[in-house]
Each structure stands twice: as structure tokens, then as C-alpha cells.
Amino acid sequence: MGRVMKLGRSGALLVTLALASAALAATSPVPDAVEHAARTYITRPALEAPIRFLSSDLLEGRSPASRGDQITRLYLQTRLESMGYAPAFANDAWQQPFAIVGIKAQFPPTWNFRAGNERVGLAWRDDYIAMSGLQSEKVAVEDAELVFVGYGIQAPEYRWDDFKGANLKGKILVMLNNDPDWDPKLFAGKRRLYYGRWDYKYESAARQGAAGAIIIHTTPSAGYPWQVVQSSWGGEEFQLPAGEEPRLRVRAWATEAAVRRLLKAGGQDLDRLLTAARSRDFKPVPLGIHTSLEFTNKLSQVETANVGGLLPGSDAKLAAQVVVLSAHHDHFGIGEPDANGDRVYHGAVDNASGCAQVLAIARALASLPQRPRRSLLALFVAGEERGLLGSMYYAQHPSFPAGRIAADINIDGGNIFGRTRDATLISLGKSSLDAIAESVARWQGRTLKPDQFPDRGYYYRSDQFSFAKIGVPALFFDDGTDFIGRPAGWGRRQIEEWELKKYHQPSDRLDGSWNFDGMIEDAQLDMLSAWLIAQADALPTWKPGDEFEAARQRALAALDAH
Numbered sequence: 001m002g003r004v005m006k007l008g009r010s011g012a013l014l015v016t017l018a019l020a021s022a023a024l025a026a027t028s029p030v031p032d033a034v035e036h037a038a039r040t041y042i043t044r045p046a047l048e049a050p051i052r053f054l055s056s057d058l059l060e061g062r063s064p065a066s067r068g069d070q071i072t073r074l075y076l077q078t079r080l081e082s083m084g085y086a087p088a089f090a091n092d093a094w095q096q097p098f099a100i101v102g103i104k105a106q107f108p109p110t111w112n113f114r115a116g117n118e119r120v121g122l123a124w125r126d127d128y129i130a131m132s133g134l135q136s137e138k139v140a141v142e143d144a145e146l147v148f149v150g151y152g153i154q155a156p157e158y159r160w161d162d163f164k165g166a167n168l169k170g171k172i173l174v175m176l177n178n179d180p181d182w183d184p185k186l187f188a189g190k191r192r193l194y195y196g197r198w199d200y201k202y203e204s205a206a207r208q209g210a211a212g213a214i215i216i217h218t219t220p221s222a223g224y225p226w227q228v229v230q231s232s233w234g235g236e237e238f239q240l241p242a243g244e245e246p247r248l249r250v251r252a253w254a255t256e257a258a259v260r261r262l263l264k265a266g267g268q269d270l271d272r273l274l275t276a277a278r279s280r281d282f283k284p285v286p287l288g289i290h291t292s293l294e295f296t297n298k299l300s301q302v303e304t305a306n307v308g309g310l311l312p313g314s315d316a317k318l319a320a321q322v323v324v325l326s327a328h329h330d331h332f333g334i335g336e337p338d339a340n341g342d343r344v345y346h347g348a349v350d351n352a353s354g355c356a357q358v359l360a361i362a363r364a365l366a367s368l369p370q371r372p373r374r375s376l377l378a379l380f381v382a383g384e385e386r387g388l389l390g391s392m393y394y395a396q397h398p399s400f401p402a403g404r405i406a407a408d409i410n411i412d413g414g415n416i417f418g419r420t421r422d423a424t425l426i427s428l429g430k431s432s433l434d435a436i437a438e439s440v441a442r443w444q445g446r447t448l449k450p451d452q453f454p455d456r457g458y459y460y461r462s463d464q465f466s467f468a469k470i471g472v473p474a475l476f477f478d479d480g481t482d483f484i485g486r487p488a489g490w491g492r493r494q495i496e497e498w499e500l501k502k503y504h505q506p507s508d509r510l511d512g513s514w515n516f517d518g519m520i521e522d523a524q525l526d527m528l529s530a531w532l533i534a535q536a537d538a539l540p541t542w543k544p545g546d547e548f549e550a551a552r553q554r555a556l557a558a559l560d561a562h
């Protein structure tokens, strides 16, 4: 204080200005009570205790259907109940059970193709990798013709349709990975949309009634080398039980070299086909190549469940709509020992930390003197590590109609390295939720950054994606990288080293090195955003032309139909 007194007139003016700008920066987007709840309930002990419990050896890595999985679910439901939440599912159930089907396919060492008198064989692993599309013990494809279908995309918002009404029933579709990326106005340019991902390709082929699909692997178009396809595919695969949806018999990848060999036998040239595929006028090209294929599957089935608690909204009308706060509760269970002999996949960051954040946020929101206008659903989904299965199941059987789910705020992981000047918003650019996140981040004195690794497609790799598919916009943050008190590049190094040494390994465990300050601030950012979404008069909207806008329109139209 003494020093301020000696500053004189201009100094006093500077101080006044500094105070004014501090007051301006501190203008909170939420009322005092909300801010107070965030500070009171989103604290280090509120986060650390559940992480310690969920990642302990006793929970055995929380693999679906294990004892650890059952204890995890009971713990989460008990916490929600004690906070005053109501059971989220029909018949007063806290849990939404579903089955996970395991499929271990046995493909032939050589997959044979025939073009006129020529025979070409693709070798398992070296040339092709495949998974069963059907959940049956024996699958056969008989004398199916191969058809090149370019990118295999139908996207009305880009006036793009690679199929052009061709009859593709029973065919094997050969398709390119990625989406058209040479024009910023087409498929968001370099950014890989859902249309550019392998799961879309197989769904798209199945909608055409095809018998199978072969995606041509190139490292630039996939974003990873063939070894990654070899190591992540061809083992046991997990799915929800098959329903009425169209399904392929075989879902395959083949190397570029193998496809070139195959096409040559049919008198076709891959480069010519690639050029043709770059046009809106592209039409499917029958390749004059046929194949028959038989393989067997070993099937298994286990049961797990999503856990959910509901905080009913206070507004007579808006309470019929819900803001979802989600985090997956599963991890990899017990597996191969690491270098230290540890066999438990603790999943402390992934995703005990996300569960702990949702619990703390749920507690803070339940403590408010006045309940938020919209209802809030704290949702702990199962089977994320098996392929987003729990959130997919919830999206297919939602406790609120999709058109009444305002938004999903998903948390998968947490910052353990300290406070940052920035926050990474993976969903930035997709919906009106950006403005809400922006207002809270600005109040925290932080800047929002887009996905720092756009080629990795993080938006499509956690549970918010299951919500996007039914038209629900999401907020999905990742760690900031600009750490306070650390040199430039330090944050990125920590994150990359963590991914290398701990991601999906037994060593992802809680220890004394964790700094919770950043995680606290991130969870407060999520909580205040949730409150603002719950209070807003209007539902959030996708940015016009977004890849998921049509799904939202369908969900809203379905409400009107009732």
C-alpha cells in the first residue's frame, strides 16, 4: 500500500486503470452462488479421493463385467444417491445394463481373388487385415464382385455422393481412406471429418447392402503406418449385440501395394482410379475381380452397465430437456505385466480422473440454492475402451429423446501437470457451445485453443462422438499446453512423454507427482459451462453445415412428430 501512495497522480491513474481492467477481467459469466459452489466443491480432495479409490489395485482395472467393474458402478451410483440425485433410468434404476459381444475371427492365411484367368492371393497381416461384420460362428462370402467406390461417401451438405444410385448389393466395395482434403470448402479441408474415418466407411458400405468393404491403407490417408492396423486389428473385437441395422460380412483393410497388385490383375490402375475419385462426378467402377471367402468366429458375451443420476430442472418447460455430463468408468482390467511386474491397468488419468471430475461437478450443481433450469444427467458410461460401447448404447436407448438432450459435456482424462494459460477445446468450431466455453475461459483468464492434433481425430475418439451421431452437440476439452511458470514447449513434452510411458499401460496410476491445480480449473470450466447451457433460453445449435447438423434436425423433427 505504501508504494501506491508515493506514485503521485499518473501513478494513481495507472493503479485505477489496473484495478478497472482487473475488475473487467473478473466479470463472472455466472452468479456468485454458482461461482461459490465451483470453488467449494471442485477441490483437490474432491478429485483426489475418488481417483485413489477407482484406480486402486482392489478395483482391478475396472474391466467390463469384472468384480472391479461392479464395485465401480455401485460406488458411482452410491455417490450420486448421496448427493440427492434421482435414478436416471426406467423403473428407478441407477444402471442401464447392456451386453458386450466379443468376436475373435479366424481368417484364412490367404484371401484369394480371381480376375478372368488370373489368380491373386492376399496374405493375412502382410497384405490384409479383416474383422467379421456378423456375430455368427461361420461367415461366408460367395463369388462377390469387387467395385471401386472412391471415398464411399454420401454427404448431402457437400453435394457429394460416390454411389450415384449404383446397385452395390452383395458386392465388395474397395474404398479410399480419409475424405477429400484438397479444398478448404470440401469436408473442412485437411481436417478429418467423420466421413474420413474407417468406421464411417464400413457403415456407409453396409447401408448400400454390400457384402464387404476393403479400405485401401496408405500412411498419409490413414495417419498411421500399416503396423498400427496390424497391431490394433485382427485380435478380439467388441461390439454391442447386433440389431436390425445393415451389417457387412467382412470389414477389411489392405495395403496399397496389395491393392495395386489386385487391380493390375483386373486390368485397372490405382492412380487412374484415384484421379477419378477426386471428382463430384465420380461413379462406382466395377473391377472385374471376384472373390469367395469363408472364416469362423469365436464368440463370447459379458454384461456391464452405464450408471446415471438425474438432477431435475427447476423450469416447468425446460426441465424436459437435459444437459449430460459424461465420463467413462471402464478401463483395461488385469493384463500382461509391465517392466515393473504390475499387471493392473489402473487407469488413474484414463478415466478415474474424468469420473472424479463429473462427481465433483455433480456435487457442485446439486448444492446450488436454486436448481438449474434444465435437468442435469451425470452419466458414467461403460465399455469406452472397447469402442465407445456404453455411450453408443445410451445413444440408442437414451433416457431423454435425442432432440431434448441440449448438450453432452464429456470428460476423458485430466490435467496432472498444473495450471495453464490456455484450454484446448477439441470441439471448437462445431457449435454454439464455443461462445459459452469462451466466456468462462475468458473469466478464468485463459484462452481457448483448437485441437492441437487435428489429424488424430480426438473428437471422434471418446464418448461425445456417440452423442454427436444422434445430433447432440458436445463440449470436449483436452489439457492446455501453456503451463504457468514453465518454459515454452514444456507442456507438450510432458503430455507426449505421458502418452508414451503411461497411456493405456499399468503405469497410469496416481502418485505424489500429480499437480491438481489445472484439473480443478478445467473441471470448474466444465461446471460453469454446464450451468450456462442449462440456463440458456434456447438449445445449443451446430454451426451451419456441420457434419452432424442433419442428425440434429432429424432428432428435432422426431419430437414434432409426437
Ligand SMILES: [Zn+2]
Pocket (backbone or CB within 6 Å): 328, 350, 351, 384, 412, 413
Ligand atoms: Zn479414456
